[in-house]
Amino acid sequence: MMDMDTQRGMDGTTAVDRRTLLLGGSVLAAAAATPIAAAPSPGPRMRPLPQGSVRLTPSIWADAVEANRKYMMSLEPDRLLHNFRKGAGLKPKGAIYAGWEDQSIAGHTLGHYMSALALLHAQTGDEEAHRRLRYIVAELAETQRAHGDGYVGGTTLVRDGQTIDGKIAYEELRRRKISRNTTVLGGFNDSWVPLYTWHKVHAGVIDAIQVAGVTEAMPVLRGMSDYMVGVFQPLSDAEVQTVLDQEFGGLNDSFANAYAVTNDSRYLAFARRLRHKAVLDPLAAGRDELAGLHANTQIPKVIGLARLYELAGDPRDADAARFFHRTVVENHTYVIGGNSDREHFGKPRHLSTRVSDRTCEHCNTYNMLKLTRHLYAWQPRAELFDYYERAHLNHVMASQNPADGSFVYYMPLSSGARRTFSSPTEHFWCCVGSGMESHAKHGDSIYWENGTALYVNLFIPSELDWKERGLRVRMSTAFPYGETVQLDVNRAAKDPLTIALRLPAWAAEPSIKVNGSSTPIRRSGGYAMLTRRWKQGDRVELSLPMSLAVESMPDDPRMVAYRHGPVVLAGDLGDEIGAWHGLAPALLASGPPSSPEPVDRGRHVFELRDAAPGKVTLRPFFEQYGRRTAVYFPLMRNEEWAAKERAHASNEAERRAVEARTIDLLQPTDRQQERQHGLRTQDTEIWSYAGRGMQMAWWTPGSFVESSLKVGSGENLLRVLYWGEDVNTDFLIEVNGEPFIREKRLAKPIKDFVAVEYPLPRRLIAGRDTMTVRFTSAGSAASVYELRTVKPA
Numbered sequence: 001m002m003d004m005d006t007q008r009g010m011d012g013t014t015a016v017d018r019r020t021l022l023l024g025g026s027v028l029a030a031a032a033a034t035p036i037a038a039a040p041s042p043g044p045r046m047r048p049l050p051q052g053s054v055r056l057t058p059s060i061w062a063d064a065v066e067a068n069r070k071y072m073m074s075l076e077p078d079r080l081l082h083n084f085r086k087g088a089g090l091k092p093k094g095a096i097y098a099g100w101e102d103q104s105i106a107g108h109t110l111g112h113y114m115s116a117l118a119l120l121h122a123q124t125g126d127e128e129a130h131r132r133l134r135y136i137v138a139e140l141a142e143t144q145r146a147h148g149d150g151y152v153g154g155t156t157l158v159r160d161g162q163t164i165d166g167k168i169a170y171e172e173l174r175r176r177k178i179s180r181n182t183t184v185l186g187g188f189n190d191s192w193v194p195l196y197t198w199h200k201v202h203a204g205v206i207d208a209i210q211v212a213g214v215t216e217a218m219p220v221l222r223g224m225s226d227y228m229v230g231v232f233q234p235l236s237d238a239e240v241q242t243v244l245d246q247e248f249g250g251l252n253d254s255f256a257n258a259y260a261v262t263n264d265s266r267y268l269a270f271a272r273r274l275r276h277k278a279v280l281d282p283l284a285a286g287r288d289e290l291a292g293l294h295a296n297t298q299i300p301k302v303i304g305l306a307r308l309y310e311l312a313g314d315p316r317d318a319d320a321a322r323f324f325h326r327t328v329v330e331n332h333t334y335v336i337g338g339n340s341d342r343e344h345f346g347k348p349r350h351l352s353t354r355v356s357d358r359t360c361e362h363c364n365t366y367n368m369l370k371l372t373r374h375l376y377a378w379q380p381r382a383e384l385f386d387y388y389e390r391a392h393l394n395h396v397m398a399s400q401n402p403a404d405g406s407f408v409y410y411m412p413l414s415s416g417a418r419r420t421f422s423s424p425t426e427h428f429w430c431c432v433g434s435g436m437e438s439h440a441k442h443g444d445s446i447y448w449e450n451g452t453a454l455y456v457n458l459f460i461p462s463e464l465d466w467k468e469r470g471l472r473v474r475m476s477t478a479f480p481y482g483e484t485v486q487l488d489v490n491r492a493a494k495d496p497l498t499i500a501l502r503l504p505a506w507a508a509e510p511s512i513k514v515n516g517s518s519t520p521i522r523r524s525g526g527y528a529m530l531t532r533r534w535k536q537g538d539r540v541e542l543s544l545p546m547s548l549a550v551e552s553m554p555d556d557p558r559m560v561a562y563r564h565g566p567v568v569l570a571g572d573l574g575d576e577i578g579a580w581h582g583l584a585p586a587l588l589a590s591g592p593p594s595s596p597e598p599v600d601r602g603r604h605v606f607e608l609r610d611a612a613p614g615k616v617t618l619r620p621f622f623e624q625y626g627r628r629t630a631v632y633f634p635l636m637r638n639e640e641w642a643a644k645e646r647a648h649a650s651n652e653a654e655r656r657a658v659e660a661r662t663i664d665l666l667q668p669t670d671r672q673q674e675r676q677h678g679l680r681t682q683d684t685e686i687w688s689y690a691g692r693g694m695q696m697a698w699w700t701p702g703s704f705v706e707s708s709l710k711v712g713s714g715e716n717l718l719r720v721l722y723w724g725e726d727v728n729t730d731f732l733i734e735v736n737g738e739p740f741i742r743e744k745r746l747a748k749p750i751k752d753f754v755a756v757e758y759p760l761p762r763r764l765i766a767g768r769d770t771m772t773v774r775f776t777s778a779g780s781a782a783s784v785y786e787l788r789t790v791k792p793a
Contacts, residue, residue, distance in 0.1 A: 046377045046448045046455065049464060051122035051211075054443035057474070059461040061442040063402050068439035069120060069129075071405030072113070074424060077132055080110040081139050083154035087165040088146035099427040102683065103700065104166065104192035107154025110136070111200025112433025118204075118211035119440035133208050137217045140205070150223030150230075152201060157191040161701050166191050174231045178242055187246050198228065199249030199300075200433065206257050218261075225258045229270050237273075244276040247297040250367075252304030256311055271308060276301055284320040288327045291347045295340035296430075299328075299367040306374035318378065325371055329387055335551055335561040335631065336398070336568050336621060337391025338365045338411055352556035355632055357689045360411035362399045362431040365391045366438050373445060376457075380448070382526025385457040386505045388445065392458070393480060394568040396438050398622035399431070407435035409687075415584035415630035416573055416691040420669070427685070446475075453498035455527065459485045459544075469493045471534070480567050480620070481602055483545055489538040497534060500527040506565050507544040514540055548595055548606070558635040560593060562618060564604045569596075570621035571608070571630035578667040579786070580628060580691035581655065583648050585611045586636045593635055608633070612641050628691070658719070658755075663789040664710035669693025680706040689723055689785070690753065697731070697775055697782040705782065706774040709789045711765045717757040718773065721786035724750035731782035734774040735764045742778065753785065760789075 056062040078094030083106045085092045096102055101109055114136055121129040144152050147167075155166030169191035172179075179189050187193045205221045208214040228251075232240060255271035258264070279298055282289040290298065302324045309317035331348035332339045338360025339345070346354050369388055376384045398419075399408040406421035409431040422432050447464050448455040454466065459479040465472045472491035479485060487499070503510050503526055512519045512528055515538060521528045530540065546565025553559040562569040571585055587593045588610055596606035596618055606618040611633070621631060636644070666677045669686050670693065683703035685696045697703040709718075718735070727749045733741040741758055765771050771789075775782040 046380050046450050048373065048377075048445055049447040049449060049466060051119065051441060051444050052125075053465050053467065054123075054446060055463045056123070056443050057461040057463060057476075060397065060402070061460050064397065064400055064439045065120075065123060065442055067400065067402045067405040068116075068436060069124065069126060071424065072116060072120065072436060072440075073128065075113065077110075077113075077136050077139070080113060081136065081143075081154075083107055083156060083165075084110070084140065084143045084152065087153060087156075087167060088143035090143060090146055097425055097428060099425075099429070099685075101428045103698065104156050104158065104187075104194075105197055106156055108197045108200040108430065109428045109433050110154060111197070111202070111204035112436055114201070114204030115207040115211075116433075116436035116440045118207040118214075119437060119444070121212050123440055123443050130212060130214075133212055134214055134216070137205070137208055137214055137220060140201075140220050141216070144220055144223050150225075150227035152220065152224050152227075153194075153198065154201075155191055155194045155197050157189070157194075158700060159190055166194055169194050170228075170231050173243065174234060176234055176239060178239060180242075180246070188243065193247045193249075195243070195246065195248035195251055197249075198224075199251045199254050202228075202254040202258070203250065206254060206261060209261055210257070221258060222262065222264075225255065225262075225264075225267055225270075228255075229266055232270065232273070240273060241277060244274065245278070247294065248274070248276075248301075250300030250303050253300060253307050256304060256307040260311060268308075268311065271304065272312075274304070280305065280320060283324050283327075284316050286319075286323055288331060288348050290327070290332065290345040293345050294343055295332075295345050296343065296361055296363045296367060298324075298345075299364060299371065303367060303371050303374065306371060310374070310377075321371065322375060325368070325375055328368065334360055334413060335563070336360060336394040336411065336413070337368075337387065338362075338395040339368070340364055349554040352553040352559045352632075356414050357412040357417045357691070358410040358687070359413045360395060362395070362408060362411065362438070363434045365395045366434040369396070369445075376448070380450070380455060380500075380525060380527075382457075382502050383505065385445075385502055386526075389458060389504065389566055390568075392445075393566055394622050398625075400435055400439050401625045403625070405439075407432045412629075412688065413631045414690065415571070415632070416580040416582055416628050417688060418575075418580075418628045419625060420686055420688050420693070421625075453500050453529075455500045455502070456487070457502050463490075465491075466493075469495075469497065471497065479544075480565065481604070483543060483565075485542040485544065487540040487542070489534050489536055492534045492536050492538070495533070496531060498529055498531040499534075499540065500524070500529050501540070501542050502526060503528055504544060504566060506546070506549065506563070508547060509545055511543045512540065513543075514538070516541075546601075550593060553632070559632050560587070560635065561632050562596060562606070564601075564606070567604045568621045568631070569604060569606065569618040570624060571611075571616040571633070572619050572624060573616075573628040573630055575627055578670045578673070578693070581652065582628075583613050583644070584634075585613070585616050585630050586634045586641060586644070588612050588638060588641060589635050590637055593633070612636070613645070657793075658788070658790065661790040661793060663712045663716065663791065666707050666709065666787040667693060668695035668705075668784060668786070674707075677707045677709065680704075687783075692721075692753070692785045694723075694783050694785045696784075697777050699777050699779060699781045701777070703782075704774050704776040705784055706772060707787060708770045708772050709787060711760070711768055711771050711789050712791065715792050716760045716765060717790050717792060718760055719755055719757045719786075719788040719790045720784060722754050722756065723783065723785060724752045724754045726781075726783050728780075729782070730777075730779040732776045732778050733758070734776065735760065736768075736772050737774075738764060740764070743782075755786075757790065 079097050082092040082096040117129045117133040140152050156163050157166045169189040172189045181187045205217050208217040252271045252274040255267045259268040302321050305317040306321040341354035342358045372388050401421050408419045409429045446458045446460050459477050463474045471493045474488045477485040549563045551561050594610050596608050599605040604620045608616040683698040687694050695705045697705045727745045727747050729745040
């Protein structure tokens with residue numbers, strides 16, 4: 001959610017690929033304080049078995065939960081609570097964390113952390129998670145009492161160069177002052193998306209109650225809810241729509257859930273009032289107008305519609321949610337199940353030109369899986385979990401490094417790219433928050449029930465204790481590295497019961513054995529239905545043979561990706577640190593590509609032998625945490641490849657010429673080079689693009705990137721590498737503490753790197769062996785991909 005502007009205007013062509021995964025008003029705007037009657041609820045037809053009844057057994061998912069638990073336990077609640085206490089006039093008990101927690105969005109991590117603690121306790125029974133959650137609730141209650149009006153928040157804002165408490169933004173909103181920010185941050189009244197941050201804390205308090213049973217959070221929930229309802233009460237409907245133009249998370253969802261918890265109809269009325277008509281009305285009418293919109297701003301709004309349908313029963317809300325889900329999956333989704341490029345949707349079914357290092361924000365998939373669960377609860381369609389499995393395995397599992405529990409923001413799909421993982425205490429991106437939640441709940445969607453049947457949707461080793469029906473089962477499988485799923489009945493239900501096993505679309509010829517004997521498959525809605533009076537010791541074996549599949553882009557059939565069963569494969573291009581100078585691999589073929597040759601089918605290892613510039617080893621994409629990868633492969637004729645090689649050779653000759661002139665070099669995100677050059681930063685981010693790492697100083701006052709560089713005798717130039725689309729900037733370059741260049745980057749945007757060489761005045765470097773270069777924000781971000789001192793050409 002780096003780019004917070006929800007308005008249109010991003011150029012681009014996005015879309016999905018290949019096969020179709022899924023086939024297929026007006027809103028009450030009563031005053032927020034006016035109680036209304038809820039329509040009869042349609043009620044879910046399916047219910048997930050609660051996490052507390054599911055325990056994961058050894059697997060990659062259990063490893064992910066444990067890595068996440070260790071990371072979460074390394075965080076200090078008092079540091080996450082810093083701004084909450086400070087804003088309430090109380091002495092903070094811990095120093096503030098860096099990164100987003102030291103920006104205007106501060107506090108969002110605490111909300112995610114609360115939800116993740118609740119989920120972790122439910123998933124594992126970890127008592128320390130529960131203790132921490134109770135402690136945070138007590139701290140929030142204390143800050144709420146100090147405010148005296150129900151307010152709870154860690155948001156800040158910057159005015160006149162000073163950081164102040166963010167409560168003023170809400171109070172100005174109450175007074176009907178709505179000043180939209182002009183920066184990329186979006187938001188209003190100088191605050192970065194304050195409603196988004198509010199939603200995260202609001203949802204965290206609700207999860208403390210609903211998931212973890214922390215009932216002492218109820219007064220905090222009521223106080224927060226009443227405060228926000230009061231802020232919006234004076235606003236006209238038109239003013240509400242103006243506010244909703246900014247990212248507000250799933251505030252309509254959390255207020256619908258606040259109604260479910262408290263039965264206070266004011267909260268339901270307020271949830272209905274938070275209907276962003278500009279986005280939701282076209283969806284309700286069956287129109288895909290998502291192109292140019294910030295993707296994760298929209299998904300939570302639709303989750304809110306789904307929840308409102310469940311509580312109030314308006315079928316138009318359900319229709320809009322179904323249409324949105326189907327549209328995103330069919331028209332805007334990449335092979336790994338994620339969506340968006342640089343956080344925005346593009347034109348429907350135009351994806352091939354939007355493959356970059358910044359595809360597939362994790363938060364998008366985290367929310368799409370939430371929405372999938374709602375839709376499945378209404379109608380148990382197996383294809384919904386075909387999508388869920390694809391995104392869960394290939395995107396969510398790729399987004400956490402199980403070695404240390406760190407997280408990825410964007411999931412790069414461009415050839416030669418590698419993942420950028422968060423640091424433990426310096427980033428706190430939105431995707432760190434959603435990552436903590438995602439990897440605390442891998443058992444929440446395996447098993448579902450409708451009272452008469454147990455539905456098995458995900459093949460994750462686990463034990464289920466369905467106390468209401470007296471059934472206990474254990475699922476054993478090496479999936480995704482094995483094709484057999486075994487279900488053992490350890491305690492049988494008294495009455496006959498149906499066990500429904502999902503038959504994935506990728507498994508062409510599934511088979512089933514019950515107690516060692518082959519059993520004909522009775523299919524229903526994508527499931528194998530097994531109905532009998534189960535006995536202790538019964539065993540079901542489901543065989544799901546995996547085969548290779550090729551999936552092409554919808555707008556370019558000559559750009560393809562590979563899949564083995566549910567596992568998306570990617571070329572392993574090595575672990576090179578720094579800038580990547582290789583050639584993106586292609587397939588030399590005038591017709592359909594040849595099939596990869598198996599190396600180790602069980603581990604999903606194959607070899608592309610008709611690739612150029614040489615054979616490519618394919619491995620599961622999700623597990624290539626520290627590797628450079630190639631997911632999509634263009635099909636090229638020999639003459640096309642020859643032209644590409646000539647262009648690459650020319651670029652390499654130019655690079656070698658620059659190397660020959662180079663006195664010193666710093667490639668950001670290369671930790672060894674950063675240490676050697678004494679890199680210093682304040683309020684920065686690390687990203688990558690087109691195979692290169694980047695340090696970005698925020699657009700907020702005082703943000704900078706600083707490094708030392710060697711200088712030589714005679715004339716020297718400072719050579720800076722920018723991305724060509726980063727134009728209309730405003731930042732200051734200083735040398736040895738003196739202003740040097742005010743860089744505006746007034747140029748036509750291009751999709752390539754641009755090198756700018758600045759002659760260094762002798763007075764700045766005379767008598768020196770090194771100089772200090774600092775890039776400081778003067779109103780925009782300063783993004784640096786490479787720094788060199790060079791001699792003249």
